[in-house]
Amino acid sequence: MLAVVLVGGEGMRLRPLTLTTPKQMLPIVGAPMLERVLGQLASHGVDRAVLSLGYLPDAFLETYPDGHAAGIELTYAVEPEPLDTAGAVRFAASHAGVSETFVVVNGDVLTDMDLTKLVSFHRERGAEGTIALHPVVDPSAFGVVPTDAAGRVTAFVEKPPREEAPTNEINAGTYVLEASVLQRIPEGGRVSIERETFPAMVRDGVLFALSDDGYWLDTGTPAAYLQANFDYVNQRRGPILVPPGLVDRGDGVYFEGRSDVEGDVVGNAVVLSGCVVEQGARVERSVLGRGCVLATGSVVTDSVLMDGCHVASDAKVTGSIMGPRSIVGQRGDVRAVSVLGADAVVSSGTLVDGERVSG
Numbered sequence: 284m285l286a287v288v289l290v291g292g293e294g295m296r297l298r299p300l301t302l303t304t305p306k307q308m309l310p311i312v313g314a315p316m317l318e319r320v321l322g323q324l325a326s327h328g329v330d331r332a333v334l335s336l337g338y339l340p341d342a343f344l345e346t347y348p349d350g351h352a353a354g355i356e357l358t359y360a361v362e363p364e365p366l367d368t369a370g371a372v373r374f375a376a377s378h379a380g381v382s383e384t385f386v387v388v389n390g391d392v393l394t395d396m397d398l399t400k401l402v403s404f405h406r407e408r409g410a411e412g413t414i415a416l417h418p419v420v421d422p423s424a425f426g427v428v429p430t431d432a433a434g435r436v437t438a439f440v441e442k443p444p445r446e447e448a449p450t451n452e453i454n455a456g457t458y459v460l461e462a463s464v465l466q467r468i469p470e471g472g473r474v475s476i477e478r479e480t481f482p483a484m485v486r487d488g489v490l491f492a493l494s495d496d497g498y499w500l501d502t503g504t505p506a507a508y509l510q511a512n513f514d515y516v517n518q519r520r521g522p523i524l525v526p527p528g529l530v531d532r533g534d535g536v537y538f539e540g541r542s543d544v545e546g547d548v549v550g551n552a553v554v555l556s557g558c559v560v561e562q563g564a565r566v567e568r569s570v571l572g573r574g575c576v577l578a579t580g581s582v583v584t585d586s587v588l589m590d591g592c593h594v595a596s597d598a599k600v601t602g603s604i605m606g607p608r609s610i611v612g613q614r615g616d617v618r619a620v621s622v623l624g625a626d627a628v629v630s631s632g633t634l635v636d637g638e639r640v641s642g
Contacts, residue, residue: 567582
């Protein structure tokens, strides 16, 4: 089966990280987010995927020059201009020559939903389209999807006020579609699948939905990105042994390859290869990317450091994200939830409290 993976967004809420890297290529415990998404698809029989590209497309082409990732054959469809969700689906699916049932997923949503069950439900109902739903406490930031007893969608309400929402079942961003849906989408312009295509299908009685209460996370904010990493480390979803080579020390701390660790690494944490944690440094409940250096007296807690970061002596990083090769100088204090972009520098003695720092 083929999947269209939507990866064209600019990731505005994750800036400055996404100024240089598409959000779907940001690492989740050492592996690009996209590979986490593709790996889940592969486990349900998807063997081909077309990436709907728009923003920084070369990052994907350069990372996967042979057109394969996580066991899936890749095709690239680069939008000539932003086409919105439905336009992107039509452009990518047409580029891949889709002529039968296919799947659409958002490349920045991590989920353990049962895609096999969703496809079976779609076929049993004879649906033209089927949406995966997920229950949430507050549906006001999402598309809300009420259904009848048979699972047929009765309305499609985009981001209703919480007190007016007809249900707490939201659009989870995974769809099973027939190729005929593509004919519903005008060619060559911006079309929203949530505001235009799906409501039209509701009126025709051909759109169904199935709820799944398994793991689901939209990674689009700094707090959610941190949670995505920690959910792997805490084994809320898994397996943690990705990328290959992670070794469990036996106390919730994982190491990949060789690192020079003389300081303390405690709590659920991951130290990827080539890191230096000097004596007197401390890591708690964090992910250290490859080649990070933590000097004596530094403390990193509840944070994600990407490859090549440096935390100088007596500096602190708490509940924050350090982009690749970023630096926190001596006695620097980075507090939650701060985001340092690639090559950003926090000068010695500087406090960064919930701020964004570009490189």
